[in-house]
Amino acid sequence: MKPEKIKQLQNACMAIGELKSQLIEEIPHFGNQSLFFQNDEITTGQLNNKTEIKIHLLTGQLLYFHNEEGHLIDITKDNFSEKLSKITSKYNLKIPEIQLDAVPHSQLSEFYSYAVIAKRTIEHFRMTLEGNYTLVHLWPHHFDFSVEWFTGKNDEQIGTGISPGDEQYSEPYFYMNPYPFNPKVVENNLPIGKWHTSSWKGIKVDRKDLGRYPQNEVTDLLHQLFLISKKNFE
Numbered sequence: 001m002k003p004e005k006i007k008q009l010q011n012a013c014m015a016i017g018e019l020k021s022q023l024i025e026e027i028p029h030f031g032n033q034s035l036f037f038q039n040d041e042i043t044t045g046q047l048n049n050k051t052e053i054k055i056h057l058l059t060g061q062l063l064y065f066h067n068e069e070g071h072l073i074d075i076t077k078d079n080f081s082e083k084l085s086k087i088t089s090k091y092n093l094k095i096p097e098i099q100l101d102a103v104p105h106s107q108l109s110e111f112y113s114y115a116v117i118a119k120r121t122i123e124h125f126r127m128t129l130e131g132n133y134t135l136v137h138l139w140p141h142h143f144d145f146s147v148e149w150f151t152g153k154n155d156e157q158i159g160t161g162i163s164p165g166d167e168q169y170s171e172p173y174f175y176m177n178p179y180p181f182n183p184k185v186v187e188n189n190l191p192i193g194k195w196h197t198s199s200w201k202g203i204k205v206d207r208k209d210l211g212r213y214p215q216n217e218v219t220d221l222l223h224q225l226f227l228i229s230k231k232n233f234e
Contacts, residue, residue, distance in 0.1 A: 053065070124215060153233075
């Protein structure tokens with residue numbers, strides 16, 4: 001799924017992420033900028049126990065919900081930007097400086113197909129973790145799902161996620177990034193995927209390769225990769 005194929009939807013999500021940042025305080029690991037995927041929707045989650053902004057991918061509607069008052073926008077229509085501007089003005093928010101065009105239904109359905117599998121895969125992996133780690137975030141600027149795990153020492157962490165594709169790779173892929181990266185960790189053999197050391201450092205697995213296995217085996221393979229990644233800190 002090439003990034004440019006879902007550009008209008010991505011812009012809409014980046015705008016929602018910026019509005020979320022205005023509504024809540026800064027929280028660890030940039031969580032104030034992240035979104036979530038659940039119930040067929042891209043959502044900010046409930047903010048301050050009173051506000052939620054979300055896009056329903058099956059209907060093409062954006063809902064701005066505040067104190068039991070809802071405002072709906074059909075983001076597949078040409079007046080998307082104008083209507084969002086009126087809502088942000090009503091709630092004294094700054095309209096994001098992002099071009100907001102009508103989002104084709106094809107983008108909604110294409111992202112939905114990717115998101116259902118990607119979120120499930122990372123959420124199942126998350127259920128194997130212990131210690132300190134985050135929720136499964138959806139990051140608007142790259143549209144990747146990820147969970148971060150922490151050793152609790154010296155900012156050491158392992159980021160695990162699925163990207164829909166980017167400037168370097170046109171197809172979705174799984175990644176696991178131990179940080180700070182120890183080059184010696186690449187001496188470990190991997191049960192699936194390969195070590196990636198150009199532009200970013202970690203493990204890369206093409207999603208089509210994961211697709212050859214049932215979900216329980218995928219989860220086991222990802223946990224094996226995680227145990228290998230932890231050797232980065234030895």
